[in-house]
Amino acid sequence: MTKIKNLLSFTKRKLALLLDFTILVFVTELFLFIFARIFPVTFEWRHYVALPGYFIAFYFILIFFTKQYRTMWEHSGSKVFLSLMLILLAATVGTFLLSMATFGFRPITVRWQAFIMFLLFLISYTALSGTKMLIILLYVRRHRRKHVEDEPRGHQNNTAIIGAGWTGTGLARLFENDHSIFKPVCFIDDNPQKRHRIIEGLPVAGTTRDIEKIVRRYHIHKIIFAIPSCDTESKKRIVGDCIMTKCELKIVPPLQEMVNKFDQNAIATRDVRIDDLLGREPMVFDMTAIREYIGDRVVLVTGGGGSIGSELCRQIADCKPKKLIILDIYENNAYDIQMELRRHHPELDLEVVIGSIADYERCRILFDTFRPDYVFHAAAHKHVPLMEHVPEQAVKNNVVGTWNLCELAAEFKVKRFLLISTDKAVNPTNVMGASKRCCEMVVKYHAQTCPDTVFCAVRFGNVLGSNGSVIPLFRRQIEEGGPITITHKDIIRYFMTIPEAVSLVLETGAFSQSGEIFVLDMGKPVKILDLAENMIKLMGLKPYEDIQIKFTGLRPGEKLFEELLISGEDMRKTANQKIFICKQIDVDEKTFRGELDKLISLAKDNKPEEVIEQMHAMIPTYQYPAVKKE
Incomplete structure (x- = not known):
């Protein structure tokens, strides 16, 4: 043949x-x-x-x-x-x-x-x-x-391409052959000069305001969004309108997503994702700088089996470190990322250690054995509602674990120690946020007292798809037929994707100075109600008709909106215009150690009320119902 x-x-x-x-x-x-x-x-x-x-x-x-x-x-x-x-x-x-x-x-x-x-x-x-x-x-x-004449010709479906520019016309040519799963029949474009024109043999059937009518007129089964330069608000509107037609929707991905894919249909398009509906621009990071400082170094990632930690491991592995060490207490997650890394990076010198960051002796053996150059500390208890009931456990794991790692980083002269923090640490209203603010203070204390190691932190908002985020919860509720539960109709949050969060963490390590907290310009915050409605649409259903949305009331310690800066923190720009440095307020070296020892002692004695009161004493901006009543 x-x-x-x-x-x-x-x-x-x-x-x-x-x-x-x-x-x-x-x-x-x-x-x-x-x-x-x-x-x-x-x-x-x-x-x-x-x-x-x-x-x-x-x-x-x-x-x-x-x-x-x-x-x-x-x-x-x-x-x-x-x-x-x-x-x-x-x-x-x-x-x-x-x-x-x-x-x-x-x-x-x-x-x-x-x-x-x-x-x-x-x-x-x-x-x-x-x-x-x-x-x-x-x-x-x-x-x-x-x-x-050949309609419907096997497995092909009538396809409308949104965007009659270079990308759209290129796709029309790409999908001309008999083996493509797409059969382009028309373009949709907002350019008035292209209206009613014939491009690549296809009519420009109308604008993005006419999507529903075009779908009916041309018997469209698939829609391809092919405008890579489209602004986020227009993209949200267009994608939302496409979803409402219940047609299969594909989006032309960024160039980097096409690397190492060879099937033409896979290369050309991908499924629409929830982050396509968030209305925020994707971040761009300097991967060259990241590779330069991580390459040929020994790197330790705590919590390496979690959603953030595992992505850290993936991106670090791409940078060809001398050795990658994963510390995690949960063996199933650790095993999963171990198998994945060995499959994709067979040349990687990988060590997986099962243990708790709260176990000082276990961690000391690890540091003494492998002598890491960089430590990325992602291990923590992060679930807000669960930690409200066990504040002593949040302190034992988050605060004690961070103290142990900082002490060992200083002792073994680690070059950089980077804590992954959260926007919930700013003016905290819950135990988890207060414990992470204590962790930031621990890092700042060591930055002031241990000059041989760079201690810093990265503070960001909610991560799409991470364990405990609303995305998997909403998806599960939709699959079960609803309702979706939201605590308040006006609650808003900052969001980013897991790869963005991790790239931020890694890039901050390239130019960090001791004692700094890095903050990401995450654009506009997202209304959780809008997110829920978009997820329902994304799954081909209608909000309030197919799936109900129920408001349950704010949980203890939950805010309507999150903050990224504490009053008095100074904000400075970095080489990346999306990353800022807030110069953290110094801790009092004379009193901090005593206050911290008291907090840890109360946690070890399992006295939750006293733990909360002590955190409030250390963090005056910490607002908690039990404290407010006094």
Whole structure:
């Protein structure tokens, strides 16, 4: 079969070359014949032989040299016509110079010679490009008619492409073949200059305000969103309208998502995701700087099996560290990321350690054995409602664990220690946030007292898809038929994707100075009610009809909105315009250690009320109902 296809392709090329030869011979001879009868110029027999001969010879030499003879004109774009123009222009100049060198066009004057060659170029280009344009139009017409006659043609479905720009038209050409799962039948575009036009043989059926009508008129089953440069608000609106049609929706992904994929349908599009509906621009990070400082270093990730920790491990593995150590207390998660990394990075020197950050001796053995250069501390109790009932456990794990790791980082002269914190640490209203604020203070204390190690923290908002986030909860509630439960109709949160959060963490390590807390410019906060409604639409259902939304009231310690800065923290820009540094307020070295020891002692004695009161004493902005009553 391959040999037959190659033979057919070779035959088509020979026929195309023969057609070019025939057109050029006919056009040049006819041109000279007519020119001699209109203008006062006399041609000799050698002109009728040499001029076409030189011109055609130069043309074929150039198309073979530039490999233009391989062009499939039925799939060509404007660049090929520009190449044809340049080739004919070069052939014209070459013919003129060679003719002057051989017989000088005598008895024709130089002015007439230049005029003749200019007209020859124009007429030749018009004839060749017109013929090739006719081939393209006939091919497209036949191909589109075949699409209609073969409907529905197996597994293909009528597809509307939103965006008739370079991306959309490229997809239309890509999906022309019989094996594609998409059958483009129309474009949708807001550009008034494209309205009612035919592009790549497809009509521009209307604007993005007409999506529902276009779906009905063209019997659309699939929609491809192909406007990579679309602003976030318009994208939210368009994607939302597409979802309401219940058509299968695909989105053209960023270039980096296409790497290492080879199936054409996988490369061209991906499924719509919830972050496409958040209305915020994706972050861009300096991966070169990250690779430079992590490459060939020993790196420890605590909580490496969790949602943030595992993504940290993936991106660190891409940077080719000397050794990667994963510390996690939950063996199932640790095993999963271990298997994944060994599968994708067989060359990686990987060590997985099961243990608790609260176990000082276990951690000391780990530091003594592997001597890490960098520590990324992601292990923590993070569930807000659960920690409200066991504040002593939050302190034992989060605060004690962070203290242990900071002490060991200083003792073993770790180059950088980076704590993953949260926006809930700012003016905390819950135990989890208060415990993380204590962790930030522990890091700041060591930054002030241990100059050999850079201690810093990264503070960000909610992470899409992480364990305990609203996304998996909402998805499960929708799958169960509802209702979706939201604590308050006006509650808002900042969101980012897990890869963004981790890239932020890694990039901060590249330029961090001791004692700093890094904050991400996360754009506009997202209303949780809007997020829930979009998730319902994303799953092909209608809010309040197919799935109800129920408001349950704010939980203890829950805020309507989160903050990223504490009053008095100074904000400074970094090289990345989306990352800011807030210079943390210094801790009192004389009193902090005593207050911390008291907090840890109360936690070990399992005295939850006293633990809360002590955290309030250490963090005056910590507001807790039990404290407020006093």
